[in-house]
Ligand SMILES: [Zn+2]
């Protein structure tokens with residue numbers, strides 16, 4: 001008899017292309033909304049959107065409470081992960097984010 005347990009820890013990150021495309025779209029929207037709210041200093045609203053995004057994709061809530069998306073130019077990585085682990089760099093004035101795997105494998109430095 002199958003018993004539902006929480007024995008399996010939730011993943012701490014997820015690849016966008018592993019998600020249902022509809023869910024992935026929703027996730028991107030939530031993260032974009034959260035960025036907008038944060039830019040306007042609506043931090044409570046931003047935190048709520050990050051919590052919604054975390055719940056939507058079923059990963060472990062990040063310690064920082066914020067998710068970010070790997071926008072590495074070196075590969076087609078689409079990892080969504082804890083924003084506290086993000087390695088940021090700027091290229092031509094645009095800020096990009098690398099996840100830990102990308103930063104380990106092909107770190108890009110700001111120009
Ligand atoms: Zn990455």
Ligand SMILES: [Zn+2]
Nearest residue numbers: 072074075102
């Ligand atoms: Zn990469």
